[in-house]
Every structure is written in structure tokens, then in C-alpha cells.
Amino acid sequence: MAQTxxxxxxxxxxxxCLQTYQTALYSRPLHPELFDIRDRRRIVFGPYSFEGWLMPxxxxxxxxxxxxxxVEIVTDLPVGLPDTGIVERFLCAGxxxxxxxxxxxxxxxxxxxxxEQLSESLYRANxxxxxxxxxxxxxxxxxxxxxxxxxxxxxxxxxxxxxxHAQSYHLIAREGLILRTQSLFEHL
Numbered sequence: 001m002a003q004t005x006x007x008x009x010x011x012x013x014x015x016x017c018l019q020t021y022q023t024a025l026y027s028r029p030l031h032p033e034l035f036d037i038r039d040r041r042r043i044v045f046g047p048y049s050f051e052g053w054l055m056p057x058x059x060x061x062x063x064x065x066x067x068x069x070x071v072e073i074v075t076d077l078p079v080g081l082p083d084t085g086i087v088e089r090f091l092c093a094g095x096x097x098x099x100x101x102x103x104x105x106x107x108x109x110x111x112x113x114x115x116e117q118l119s120e121s122l123y124r125a126n127x128x129x130x131x132x133x134x135x136x137x138x139x140x141x142x143x144x145x146x147x148x149x150x151x152x153x154x155x156x157x158x159x160x161x162x163x164x165h166a167q168s169y170h171l172i173a174r175e176g177l178i179l180r181t182q183s184l185f186e187h188l
Contacts, residue, residue: 004037004094006168008030008118009117012112015162017057017172017174017177018092018093018117018175018177019093019173020076020077020078020090020091020184021074021075021076021091021092021093021115021170021179022074022075022076022078022087022090022091023072023073023074023089023090023092023096023111023113023144023181024055024064024072024073024075024081024086024089024091024099025070025071025072025073025086025087025088025089025098025100025109026070026071026073026082026085026086026087027051027068027070027071027085027087027102028069028084028085029062029064029069030060030062030069030071030073030082030105032053034080034081034082035053035055035058035060036055036056036144037053037054037055038054038055038056038059038153038167039053039054039140039141039142039155040052040053040140040159041155041163042053043157043159044076044102045159045161046161047065047066047187048063048064048065048164049063049064049065050062050063050064050157050159050164050168050185052140052155052157054140054141054142054153054154055075055142055153056142056144057075057076057151057153057170057172058073058074058076058077058153058170059072059073059074059153059168059170060072060073060074060151061155061164061166061183061185062108063109063164063185065105065187066106067104067105067157068102068104068105068106068107069107070100070102070109070185071085072109072111072166072183072185074092074113074148074168074170074179074181076172087100088100091179092115092179092181094114094115095111095112095113095115096111096112096113097111097112097113098110098111098113098117099111101188102142106185106187106188107185107186107187108185108186108187108188109183109184109185109186110183110184110186111181111182111183111184112126112181112182112183112186113179113180113181114179114180114181114186115177115178115179115180116177116178116180117175117176117177118176118177118178119176120176121152121173122176123148123149123171123173123176123178126178127150127173128130128172129141129170130152130154130169130171131152133151133154133156134154134156137156139154139155139156139157140145140154140155140157140176141153141154141155142154145173146172147174148173148174149173149174150171151171151172151173152169152170152171153168153169153170153171154167154168154169155167155168158170158185162186162187162188163184163186163187164184164185164186165182165183165184166182166183166184166185167180167181167182167183168180168181168183
């Protein structure tokens, strides 16, 4: 009887998380008790406020100015997100770009999402590189281990005079998955 190499990822195993990862944009605040928040950062600058929440394999960003609100959620949970206030929801698989200007306000949102599935050795090399990046940038970071190896979620936030740049990285070992987002919340 031939032995099976359990360290090799099957195509079925590779697709599970990637098929459910989604980005959702809301026009209203969401309550933190909906999420398993492991780290957070709040920024108040001039007329706007921003809050970033980091969860295992997920994040949320909230930008508010002059009564307008934009909330970005990136998660692999297929259910549990509210429908009220949803502007757009899309799957993250592959490469995606999305832009939205909120009516009756000077709030604009843009995002770019990219996913990659890597071999174990490439995943580990990227993990180490992004771990160093998170430490150098003093980004929000949450590390944990799944049944295959080390996982990590990173949220790096850069404050500008009229905008916030938020970059996230979600690394899931069991699937060799790296999900990257680059989002811009801007007051025009």
C-alpha cells in the first residue's frame, strides 16, 4: 500500500478559504462585538477619524468624516455580516479593483485586492518577509498557527492630511494563501 504525503496540499483543500474570502463596503458603522478583534488602532486627525480592527484572517477599517462613514470588511466568513448599509460585496479571488464615491459627501473609497496560493516553501519565505515588514512598520499584527503551520494577519495604516492608506496581508498556512489589499479612504 502506497503512503500518502500529507504535506502536499490537494486542489480541494486549496480552494476552500479562497472561495469564501470577500470584501464588503458599508455606508454605516458596524459594532465591534460582531468581530473577534485581536488588535486595533484609532486615528483622529483634523476633520476625520479612522479605526482599524484586526481579526484572525480578517480586518475591518472604518473612516468617518462630516457624518459620512465608510467601513471595509475583509473576511472569509461566508455568513454573519449584516445586510443593512451594504454598498458592495465581492469575492477576493484573483485580482480585483473597486472604487466608490459616497453620494452627498466628499468621501471616496478605493481598493485593490490580490490573492496568491503558494507552495509551502514560497509561503514560508513570504511569511518571514511580511513578519519583518510588520515589525519594522509597527503595523497591527496577529499571529496564530493552524494545522499546517504559522498564519498571520497584518494591517498597516498610513495617515495623510486628507486620506488614510490601509494595507492588509492575510496569510493562511493550510492553503498557502496570501491575500493582499490596498485601500484608500479619502476626503475630497
